[in-house]
Amino acid sequence: MATTTNYNFNLIDFDKIPWHEDDHNNWHEVDALLARYLSISNVKGVWQAATTVAVGERYIDSADDTIWEVLVAHTTSSTLSFSAERAAQSTYWQSISVDASYAGDWAAGKSYTVNEFVTDNKRYGVVTTAHTSVTSYNQGVSDGNITTLIDASTLVSSSPVANTLGVGESATVAYNSSTGVFTFGLPTGATGATGSGIDVLTTRGDVAVQGASAVARLAVGSANTVLKSDGTDPSWSSIATAMIDNNAIDETKIKDAFVGDFTEVTIAAGDSILLGDVNDSGNTKRDTVQGILDLVSIAGRTVSSWCVFDGSGTFSTTPADSLNVSGVVDNGTGDYDVTWNTDFDSATEYTAVHGALTTGGFYLAAWSQDLNTTDVQVLTGKVSDGSLVDSDIVSTHAIGDLA
């Protein structure tokens, strides 16, 4: 029996008795082939009037050769056509469209129908207009017959390139869009948690610093040193005076600390005080509380000089006590000069008072006849006639501005 070229359908000789078996075989073959490419199942045949249909069953409208699916189980109309029944019972049926199908790799001269999917290298497209393909997939796209859904032709290459860089250089990365290749630049040295730039560190306390061309190691500094900069490189150093900015001292905080933070404790004469030396550019100097009191006692003094001495006894004129007196001159009986260690500024601008202890039953007086910037003359004599006599104790006090 003759058959068709492609699918070997039986070309039945209708004079053959019986020929229905050959005919059925043809239909089985058609059914199998359609099922292979069309996922429309559960087709029950041409719609028939007055027939019980179930949900999901599909029927063909022989008037326009369309396929319809049952949405509500019912018995078809015995009087209306299929289309008239669908109009009367719009919720009973729904139209079935042709499902998508895979048409394999695109090929030239091939007849494509709508919703067929094709692949071309790394692209995946769908046929939007039935056509017979021509020169290329791209031509189908440009003609509007195919729409590309996925284009994976620009995927990243699975073979990136690694370049070695020098120690301390920055890592680099580049991408070539035409080849899809990434190129990575990796500094030499250890990688990972420590990092290539920190690889120079060797000892606890080391610090990594950027040198002229690469990262370098700065070993830990000595105790009580700080990190300083010369404007180019850091180094360890003790704190020099020049490194302290006067303005860095917050005067307000110091004041607050004085008032609020320090406990008041009674000072002792030997306690130290830090001062700025007026004669040495304000450099600090230390003195004691007693030293300050000493200066105050000088500044507040009203009696500039004094002297008490024996004018007649065994110790001659040796002063028993004195201030600003270098010595005493015994000029003769009841006549003495007290010489000042620091001159008075002017002989007319200081005063001196003297006293003499009564000796030998006489009332004695002491007075001056000559006041000089360098010394003062003290005379002691009898009150009764003014004749000079020695006194066991002579005292002199002088008040005035010193030179």
Added chain:
Amino acid sequence: MTELLTKEEADGMKLIEREDLLRSRGCLPVQPEYSIVWEDPTELDSPVKVTTPSPNWLGYAMHGNFMPDITVYIRDKRVQAQWIKDNPGKSFSWKEAGGAKHPYAETIGAMTQEECMEYILQKDVPEYVWNDKTGNKPRFTICRRSMIPVDRTYRNAWKLVIDEEDLAA
């Protein structure tokens, strides 16, 4: 001897301040072993004079960092004398004369008691006495105080007599 006043401290103070500070810090006085016996050629009828240093001053001078160099005092005396000569009839004042140097001058170190006597001679005895170039007779002598008479009955008749043997020595 414990240093009660450093030179660095002392040179930042006036002379009177140094003396007061040494006194407050307990610098002890030193009883002088010597006196200067001298005669004033300008007072021919006067008895000899006896200059004795103050024990306080002597103690401080022997401590050191107290007195300036003696040349400063000599300079000041000459300045004062010249000013008085140049300004007859006017009362001398250091303010008008430009100020004295000795209260502010740099200090010298410790001196022995003998050096102190040489110092006090030039400071408190007129220069024409210790620097006399008018004759051979000595105008002064530095002697032990024990050599000075205790009996002062004829004090106003004391004269300076120096043995020829002493002069030869």
